[in-house]
Amino acid sequence: MTTHFTMTDTPWPLLIGGEAVAAESGQTFEAMNPSTGAVLARFAEAGEADADRAVAAARKAFETTWGTLTPKARSRYLMRFADAIRARAEDFALAETMDVGRPISITSTEMEGLADSVEYYAGILLGLSGETLNVSDPTLADFTLREPIGICGLITPWNYPALLAVLKIAPALAAGNTAVLKPSEVTPLSSALLAECAREADLPPGTLNVIHGGAEPGMRLVTHPDVGKISFTGGTVTGRRIFQAAGHGMKRLTLELGGKSPLLVMEDADLEAAVEAAFTDNVRNSGQVCAACTRLIVHRELHDAFVARLEERLRGVHVGPANEKDTQMGPVVSAAQRDRIAGCLAKAEEEGAEVRRYVELEGRDDLGAGYYLPPALILNARSDMATTREELFGPVQSVLTFDTEDEGIALANDTEYGLAAAVFTRDSGRAMRAVRQIRAGTVCINAGRKVSVDAPFGGFRMSGFGKERGKDALLDDTQLKNVRYAL
Numbered sequence: 001m002t003t004h005f006t007m008t009d010t011p012w013p014l015l016i017g018g019e020a021v022a023a024e025s026g027q028t029f030e031a032m033n034p035s036t037g038a039v040l041a042r043f044a045e046a047g048e049a050d051a052d053r054a055v056a057a058a059r060k061a062f063e064t065t066w067g068t069l070t071p072k073a074r075s076r077y078l079m080r081f082a083d084a085i086r087a088r089a090e091d092f093a094l095a096e097t098m099d100v101g102r103p104i105s106i107t108s109t110e111m112e113g114l115a116d117s118v119e120y121y122a123g124i125l126l127g128l129s130g131e132t133l134n135v136s137d138p139t140l141a142d143f144t145l146r147e148p149i150g151i152c153g154l155i156t157p158w159n160y161p162a163l164l165a166v167l168k169i170a171p172a173l174a175a176g177n178t179a180v181l182k183p184s185e186v187t188p189l190s191s192a193l194l195a196e197c198a199r200e201a202d203l204p205p206g207t208l209n210v211i212h213g214g215a216e217p218g219m220r221l222v223t224h225p226d227v228g229k230i231s232f233t234g235g236t237v238t239g240r241r242i243f244q245a246a247g248h249g250m251k252r253l254t255l256e257l258g259g260k261s262p263l264l265v266m267e268d269a270d271l272e273a274a275v276e277a278a279f280t281d282n283v284r285n286s287g288q289v290c291a292a293c294t295r296l297i298v299h300r301e302l303h304d305a306f307v308a309r310l311e312e313r314l315r316g317v318h319v320g321p322a323n324e325k326d327t328q329m330g331p332v333v334s335a336a337q338r339d340r341i342a343g344c345l346a347k348a349e350e351e352g353a354e355v356r357r358y359v360e361l362e363g364r365d366d367l368g369a370g371y372y373l374p375p376a377l378i379l380n381a382r383s384d385m386a387t388t389r390e391e392l393f394g395p396v397q398s399v400l401t402f403d404t405e406d407e408g409i410a411l412a413n414d415t416e417y418g419l420a421a422a423v424f425t426r427d428s429g430r431a432m433r434a435v436r437q438i439r440a441g442t443v444c445i446n447a448g449r450k451v452s453v454d455a456p457f458g459g460f461r462m463s464g465f466g467k468e469r470g471k472d473a474l475l476d477d478t479q480l481k482n483v484r485y486a487l
């Protein structure tokens with residue numbers, strides 16, 4: 001595999017005020033390649049002072065350049081940013097594969113579409129407007145304005161670093177805000193490439209700043225008095241900390257958090273379609289997908305056939321290094337993640353469930369010191385087991401059974417999360433009853449997880465609030481001003 005960017009010992013810099021700079025402290029950290037367990041690259045490690053510098057640069061750009069542009073000018077800049085990203089689609093694919101461990105056959109297609117999300121917001125920002133209101137007071141003309149919030153702090157997780165960063169940057173800038181991106185310290189490489197694209201597109205200095213590091217610079221963005229909004233994607237525990245800290249400063253928030261989504265297979269379901277959706281969610285990104293359906297809730301009559309067919313599919317999965325063309329499932333992202341998931345499976349067995357693993361990895365020399373796990377199912381699971389309730393974030397799903405429609409829906413809702421759900425049935429009335437009753441931000445009927453930039457995505461309950469994707473993400477990055485004009 002050849003890279004079009006150079007991996008040297010020189011740490012990847014921060015992007016502050018349009019300049020590629022080192023951290024003030026001079027500190028650096030390493031990111032690992034999960035397929036090999038070797039060091040992938042080194043990054044400048046931002047501290048609070050660097051977060052402050054980035055916010056100051058974003059503030060200057062908001063007050064003097066980006067924040068003063070017409071919508072059309074902003075749209076043109078974003079199209080240039082999209083072009084710079086598209087020109088480096090192959091680099092992004094390599095970066096995601098080496099940093100996250102997602103197979104190259106998948107990232108190469110995914111990253112061809114990365115720029116589309118920027119173009120989507122470059123387009124719809126031109127239609128952003130307030131409205132004229134017919135208020136009851138005849139002495140007033142009344143209208144609303146959609147204004148930018150100011151500076152947005154964007155904090156992203158490690159599982160889809162390129163896409164999730166773009167889905168925050170694009171609407172924030174499209175709405176007229178400036179931004180500081182703080183990607184996960186576990187997979188920072190694609191955000192370092194996005195910083196290069198921002199420079200290549202000549203975005204006004206300070207419009208987009210990128211600082212690498214962990215909780216320290218992240219929390220500084222959350223508490224900084226000049227930051228007006230935090231858009232965070234990550235775990236619910238971190239989300240709760242951010243919610244509390246941001247509340248102190250009355251900051252606007254989008255929180256995209258964890259999930260434990262159900263896949264409900266009714267007795268009249270298309271079995272093959274349901275198995276395909278379950279299989280995909282087990283294997284895709286090694287199960288490290290927030291909206292993956294990890295609770296397979298199957299009508300008792302279909303249970304045995306469903307499990308047998310799913311097992312057949314899982315046994316055939318080719319697990320291997322992410323950079324190899326025929327790999328279907330790569331490693332999980334880190335040794336810590338691998339060990340934590342293995343611990344969860346042991347816990348499921350202690351709780352009385354049966355754990356089945358489907359691919360033999362022992363003795364596979366090609367896997368070296370990478371962080372590999374076989375796809376697994378937890379059979380005979382109960383809804384009160386810890387492994388059915390907690391997000392495991394790996395290639396593992398629990399299988400539960402039910403007898404009546406009401407029981408199935410009750411099981412689907414028996415979670416503190418509410419990110420997504422999938423329902424398989426050939427009965428449209430049953431499908432609509434499920435849609436109405438299931439508490440989740442996205443419900444798919446007769447399809448597994450389907451996301452696209454033009455449809456809103458975001459959770460209910462402990463999965464957070466606010467929307468990413470679609471026009472709602474753009475609206476969430478604005479504030480509404482009401483003008484009451486005496487006639």
Ligand code: NAD
Nearest residue numbers: 156157158183184214215218219234235238256257258290
């Ligand atoms: P995480 O919560 O550990 O970290 C997320 C980000 O927050 C990282 O950039 C991290 O450095 C930063 N951070 C950590 N502590 C912080 C603090 N105290 N203050 C400010 N920033 C802090 O999450 P993760 O392990 O990187 O990602 C996995 C989680 O993300 C899973 O729970 C998954 O469900 C969730 N996720 C949700 C969605 C969604 O759209 N709902 C999408 C992808 C991932």
